[in-house]
Amino acid sequence: MKHTLCMIATIAYGSVAYAGPVVDLAPGDFTDTLSGITNTQMSELIGSTELDQFQDFTIYSGNEGRVEEPLYQGTLMARVVRSLETGNITFNYRLLNPNAALIGEVSHVEITGYEGLQTRVEYRNELTDPNVEGPSIASRSEDGDTLNFDFNGALETAEESRFFFAMVDSPDWYANAATVTIYLQSGESVSLSVAGANPAIPAPGALGLLGIAGLVSTRRRR
Numbered sequence: 001m002k003h004t005l006c007m008i009a010t011i012a013y014g015s016v017a018y019a020g021p022v023v024d025l026a027p028g029d030f031t032d033t034l035s036g037i038t039n040t041q042m043s044e045l046i047g048s049t050e051l052d053q054f055q056d057f058t059i060y061s062g063n064e065g066r067v068e069e070p071l072y073q074g075t076l077m078a079r080v081v082r083s084l085e086t087g088n089i090t091f092n093y094r095l096l097n098p099n100a101a102l103i104g105e106v107s108h109v110e111i112t113g114y115e116g117l118q119t120r121v122e123y124r125n126e127l128t129d130p131n132v133e134g135p136s137i138a139s140r141s142e143d144g145d146t147l148n149f150d151f152n153g154a155l156e157t158a159e160e161s162r163f164f165f166a167m168v169d170s171p172d173w174y175a176n177a178a179t180v181t182i183y184l185q186s187g188e189s190v191s192l193s194v195a196g197a198n199p200a201i202p203a204p205g206a207l208g209l210l211g212i213a214g215l216v217s218t219r220r221r222r
Contacts, residue, residue, distance in 0.1 A: 022122040022167065027144035032137045032152075036125025036162065047090065050173070051080040051195055054096075059104055059182070059190045072104030072157070072184055078194040079163070080173050087171045089197060092124075093149075093180060095161040105154035106161075107185045108135070113178030113196030114166065115145035123149075123164035134162040154185050174199040 021041045023031045055076045060068040079092040095106060123134030137150035149164050178196025183189045 022120040023138065025119050025121050025138060025140045025147070027140055028142045030137075030139040031121075034122055034134065034136050034138055034164075036134050037122050038125055046085070047081040047083045049079060050082050051078075053078040053194060055192050055194075056097075057182070057190050057192060059184055059188045061186075062188055070099075070102055071186070071188060072102055072106065073099035076180060076182065076192055076194075078180070080195050082171070088167070088169055089171060089173050090165050090167045091173075091178070091195065091197070092163045092165040093161075093194075094163045095155065095182070098158055098160065100158035102157060104184045104186070104188070105156055106151060107154050107183050108148055108150040109164075109183070110181045111147045111149075111166070111178060111194075112145055113198050114140070114147055114168070115143055115198060117144070117197055118169040119144075119147065120167040121147065121149075121165065123162045125162065132160045132162050135164050168197050170197045172199075173197055 021037045023033065025031065055078075057074065057076060058070050059072040061071050062068070075096040077092075077094040077096055079094075081090045081092060082088070083090070091111075093109065093111065095109075119140070121138045125134065133151060133155055135149035136152040137148075139148045139150070140146065141148075147166055151161075155161055173195050174197070175195055176193040177199050178194050179191050180194050181189050181191045
């Protein structure tokens with residue numbers, strides 16, 4: 001099941017004016033210091049949730065000549081938050097509802113749509129959200145368009161992720177303007193369209209449009 005919820009709700013995200021307990025990730029940058037933050041550490045960005053998007057997906061094995069089998073099933077949650085203080089946008093992502101009966105493990109998540117934007121990254125580390133993991137490594141492509149969040153090993157089959165996020169210096173967001181690609185340790189992946197800050201058309205192969213129910217799957221990259 002996939003559904004899209006639009007709501008206004010007050011939540012806390014934040015940093016201290018492009019500094020503080022988040023990483024300002026410039027094009028070509030890499031960091032292995034993500035350690036998570038809490039509301040009390042990020043009081044700058046108290047915001048309203050403009051979009052909550054949920055997309056169910058399945059990643060299948062890509063063995064040529066054999067019947068494809070599901071390796072991983074879960075839900076991608078994408079949340080768009082607008083700062084009450086600055087009016088700028090934070091894009092938040094989370095992996096939910098994994099099928100513990102399957103064997104796939106998520107290694108990293110790539111997100112396009114950040115070219116030309118100042119971008120700060122981290123993940124949420126709230127005490128009220130136990131038994132889930134955040135990525136410990138983040139990097140950005142040389143052109144600045146693609147962010148990579150790495151779980152430094154793997155997000156185990158039955159584990160949900162914490163919210164990991166990108167705060168941008170822009171007040172604008174557009175439906176289906178970015179692509180999230182979720183990779184397994186074994187190399188298989190799936191791509192989903194999500195809201196982004198650049199009004200670009202998602203790359204070919206990006207699936208899972210907003211507001212259209214359905215199951216999304218892909219086979220291993222060749």
